Amino acid sequence: MKTFKKILLQEHEMPAQWYNIRADMPGKMLPPIHPATGQPIGPADLAPLFPEELIRQEVSTERFIDIPEEVQDIYKIWRPSPLVRATRFEKLLDAPVKIYFKNESVSPAGSHKPNTAVPQAYYNYKEGIKRITTETGAGQWGSALAFATRFFNIDLNVFMVKVSFQQKPYRQFMMNTWGADVVASPSNLTEAGRKILAEDPASPGSLGIAISEAIEMALQDENTKYSLGSVLNHVLMHQTIIGEETLRQFEKTDDYPDVVIGCFGGGSNFAGISFPFLRNNLKEGKQTRLVAVEPESCPKLTRGEFHYDFGDTIGMTPLLPMFTLGHKFIPPQIHAGGLRYHGAGPIISQLLKDNLMEAHALHQNECFEAGVAFARTEGIIPAPETTHAIAQVVREARQAREEGIPKTIVFNFSGHGLVDMTAYDHFLKGELSDYSITDKQIKDSIARSSVAIVAP
Ligand SMILES: *Cc1c(COP(=O)(O)O)cnc(C)c1O
16 A cells, blocks of 8 residues: 655656647537637737747647647756645545645746746747737736746736736736836836726726736737736646646555546636546546636636637637626635636636536635645645635535545645735634625626627
């Protein structure tokens, strides 16, 4: 019987390919659509924004895609990441469960996001791009991309939502340390920003406005491209390095997970840990449950509708088929900023529609309670986003105890919370509110966001 606290891989055991779930999806995906023509978009529509190789990956149905050696070299700064058995947390929960977590907080930026930031920076560099623009909310994506672009001497302009820029300065300082240029959005650097500022000089900004600014700046210069940290097919694929490693790590134990859990913003960390297990479900008859966990205050998977919608608030992206609350939905200000996104990636949306995964929505107080319990047993303080996965683990354990059915659980520890301690301060002082969204609010938001597709 092999029992380990920490299951490690050697450098040479790191997977050398990403997994593309599109090769194995039983349901056919709907194409992204151009809002002006109503026709499926082609690679040429995306060329001003993304390098060719990423566009190829976005539409690829090849099962495995090689990870370039230069990318593998940078991954090895923190990869392979450990798979850890949470024995002390298990003891606290006192249920017939084995709990493992894949620790993605060990990356230099503190989350899973560098897994896609590094290849995105690399492919831009290979195609001669000198500058990348992006948006960031609380700063996790911006800091991951700031870290990644440094290796390839690419300049990075980050539009950071103004209210976060003012209230959460530490990730801004991380980005500056890695050499990125960070401005509060709305800014006066773009037409979109100037327009908003003219209407409301005190605008706190939003992710939607920041996306508009980043896209506008990228479109102005042919050596500048734009980069996105979640939702899109190629982003989800880059994250599968997480699950591919986890599969190899389980081979070193006598266990195999009954349940795989990930918190859910746009879908990248959940996809990353779960898609390789879904392959085994589809091809080898395994029956692992895949569970995505979203906040009650932004419940697109559990209460959203499946239809075409914009990926951003302003409406500059192609129309994507997805579970959405409407692109104009503005979620309450919960602390898990990375989960405050109105839609789910098109691949995830299709899988949910085809009943190949499940989704649950949880309130933030329950999540922080689980996060604090985890910190007090396993020692690591989880990001507010990650606490959603941990709270679901607690629910699964409770159910196992009540039913007397043992299970093995693995969850993705998507990031640490060391730059989010204000959130814990508020929780510990009892100052956090739980926000419920009414059915009417969701209906109204979807109606407000409905998009007219103009026929050619
Ligand atoms: C950004 C972020 C998330 C949510 O994004 P996904 O694309 O759904 O993974 C979750 N956890 C952490 C720590 C993040 O930084």
